[in-house]
Amino acid sequence: MPVEQRDVHNEAAFDVIIATADYPVIIVTTAAGQERAGCLVGFAGQVSIEPRRFLVGLSHSNHTCAVAQRAQHLAVHLPDRDNPALAELFGSETGSTIDKFAHCDWHTGPHALPILTASEAWFTGPILQRHDFGDHMGILLGLSAASAPNRALAASRYSDVADVPPGHPQ
Numbered sequence: 001m002p003v004e005q006r007d008v009h010n011e012a013a014f015d016v017i018i019a020t021a022d023y024p025v026i027i028v029t030t031a032a033g034q035e036r037a038g039c040l041v042g043f044a045g046q047v048s049i050e051p052r053r054f055l056v057g058l059s060h061s062n063h064t065c066a067v068a069q070r071a072q073h074l075a076v077h078l079p080d081r082d083n084p085a086l087a088e089l090f091g092s093e094t095g096s097t098i099d100k101f102a103h104c105d106w107h108t109g110p111h112a113l114p115i116l117t118a119s120e121a122w123f124t125g126p127i128l129q130r131h132d133f134g135d136h137m138g139i140l141l142g143l144s145a146a147s148a149p150n151r152a153l154a155a156s157r158y159s160d161v162a163d164v165p166p167g168h169p170q
């Protein structure tokens with residue numbers, strides 16, 4: 001396989017394309033033993049229909065990634081664009097220094113995962129595979145439970161939260 005050559009012009013064009021795509025963002029939560037974790041995630045998406053499969057990219061430097069290494073399941077929440085506080089909390093604070101779950105409403109869901117009450121749309125899944133993708137770890141999820149919103153919900157997109165300073169340097 002050819003070694004990837006770094007090219008700043010290609011990387012800048014790539015960054016423009018990704019910003020233009022303006023992907024939705026999600027909030028991932030997880031639990032291992034008594035420890036809970038969660039963060040805002042832009043690197044995520046469905047990768048199979050039958051069976052349902054979803055890929056999440058977690059930065060190796062994030063507290064959530066450390067807990068996810070020991071967890072068996074993740075929960076994926078679709079934050080409401082009209083309620084940016086939740087995305088801001090999970091994107092700008094780190095579980096290394098604060099307990100984010102002391103600052104929001106949540107309840108215990110399937111597999112003892114913390115489910116964020118303000119997010120009506122969520123699903124849970126078992127961690128099927130972990131891959132080192134570089135500075136992020138790829139986590140492949142199956143599907144075990146899901147809750148769809150009862151009303152039209154506007155998903156938060158990258159452009160809605162681009163100004164949120166990440167709680168952990170990437």
Ligand SMILES: Cc1cc2nc3c(=O)[nH]c(=O)nc-3n(C[C@H](O)[C@H](O)[C@H](O)COP(=O)(O)O)c2cc1C
Nearest residue numbers: 040042043058059062063064093094095166167168
């Ligand atoms: C717009 C945006 C997108 C982000 N995307 C990701 C991502 O895909 N994966 C990730 O691990 N962190 C991502 N982050 C950063 C984490 O949400 C942030 O560093 C968080 O504070 C980490 O919390 P933790 O240390 O408790 O896990 C993103 C942050 C923002 C603002």
